Amino acid sequence: DIQMTQSPSSLSASVGDRVTITCRASQGISNYLAWYQQKPGKVPKLLIYAASTLQSGVPSRFSGSGSGTDFTLTISSLQPEDVATYYCQKYNSAPLTFGQGTRLEIK
Amino acid sequence: QVQLVESGGGLVKPGGSLRLSCAASGFTFSDYYMSWIRQAPGKGLEWVSYISSSSSYTNYADSVKGRFTISRDNAKNSLYLQMNSLRAEDTAVYYCARVSYGYGLFFDYWGQGTLVTVSS
Numbered sequence: 001d002i003q004m005t006q007s008p009s010s011l012s013a014s015v016g017d018r019v020t021i022t023c024r025a026s027q028g029i030s031n032y033l034a035w036y037q038q039k040p041g042k043v044p045k046l047l048i049y050a051a052s053t054l055q056s057g058v059p060s061r062f063s064g065s066g067s068g069t070d071f072t073l074t075i076s077s078l079q080p081e082d083v084a085t086y087y088c089q090k091y092n093s094a095p096l097t098f099g100q101g102t103r104l105e106i107k
Numbered sequence: 108q109v110q111l112v113e114s115g116g117g118l119v120k121p122g123g124s125l126r127l128s129c130a131a132s133g134f135t136f137s138d139y140y141m142s143w144i145r146q147a148p149g150k151g152l153e154w155v156s157y158i159s160s161s162s163s164y165t166n167y168a169d170s171v172k173g174r175f176t177i178s179r180d181n182a183k184n185s186l187y188l189q190m191n192s193l194r195a196e197d198t199a200v201y202y203c204a205r206v207s208y209g210y211g212l213f214f215d216y217w218g219q220g221t222l223v224t225v226s227s
Contacts, residue, residue, distance in 0.1 A: 001169075034213035036152075043202065043217045044152065049210060087152055091212040094166045096142075096154040 002027045004090055006099035012107045019075040021102045023088035028068045032092035035064055035073045038101075039084045047086075048073065080106055109133040109216045111203045116221030123193050123225070129186040129203030129218055137161075137181040140206035142214060143188050145199035145223075153199070156188065157206060171197075193225045 003026040013019050023033065031051035036044040046055045048064040051071055061076045075082055083106055088099040115127040127143070142157035156167045156177040165177050176189040186203055200222050204214035 032211055034211075036214075038152075043219060044214075045217075046207075046213065046215050049207065049213050055215070085151075089152075089154075089213060094157075094212075095168050096157070096212055098152040098154065101151045 001095055002029065002090060002092075002097060004088055004097050004099040006086075006088060006102050008102060009100065010103040010105070012105045013078050014107045015078055015080060017078045019078050019082075019104065021073045021086055021104075023066075023071045023073070023099050025069045025071075025090055029090045029092040031067045032090055033064075033066070033071050034089045034091060035062075036087045036089065037082075037084045038087065039081075044087065078104075078106070109205065111205065111216060111218030113201065113203050113218045113221035116201065116223045118224045118226065119193055120227050121194060121225055124189070124191045125193065125223060127188040127190065127201055127203075127221060127223070131184045131186065131203075131205070134205070136179075136184040139208055140212070141179060141186045142204045142206055142212075143177060143186075144202045144204055144214065144217075145197075146202070146220075147196075147199040150199075155201070157212065158186070190223070193223075195225050197223060198225045199223060 033051045035048040038044040052064045085101045085103045110132045112130045143155040158177045174192045178187045200220040202220045203218040205216040207215045
């Protein structure tokens with residue numbers, strides 16, 4: 001099975017900072033990658049699919065890139081409401097594996 | 108608006124069984140694949156199973172294969188997860204999620220979740 005590895009596991013950044021989270025697949029998955037945001041105590045929310053397509057209603061400061069095995073989620077200007085854990089998920093084939101998550105905090 | 112409401116969670120002893128339900132509204136349920144995803148306390152997300160729109164195709168994570176069964180009733184707009192031979196490691200919040208239509212097997216709407224605790 002393909003493994004999904006996110007880095008870092010946690011990070012702390014200041015409001016206004018540019019933040020980048022990486023997701024690496026153990027084998028190529030083309031662009032079959034989604035990103036989710038889970039705020040503390042809340043339900044996961046879809047942010048991005050097809051590696052770089054922003055889900056409707058998601059702020060434009062979020063962006064995704066990558067193909068094959070290496071992907072990134074970028075927040076161009078960190079806001080206080082972005083405090084959350086972020087997960088990547090591959091969906092080229094089952095099992096539909098999630099990364100282990102990246103916890104983002106405000107410094 | 109899309110709503111997914113899970114029910115059926117609770118405390119069960121190891122080896123026991125439980126059936127989760129998910130009531131869907133706000134969209135044409137019979138058009139969509141549906142899925143269950145779980146999250147152990149303080150841990151990450153783990154995909155459990157999905158079912159095709161007409162129930163003709165199902166798939167399971169290895170960790171639950173042979174113990175869990177996903178099903179749906181399109182007339183009742185409902186999704187189910189029958190969980191047998193439960194283990195302590197099955198303790199988690201179980202989310203019902205809608206699979207995106209036509210774009211791939213990712214999840215565009217999630218329910219609030221129902222907690223399953225497996226303990227003696």
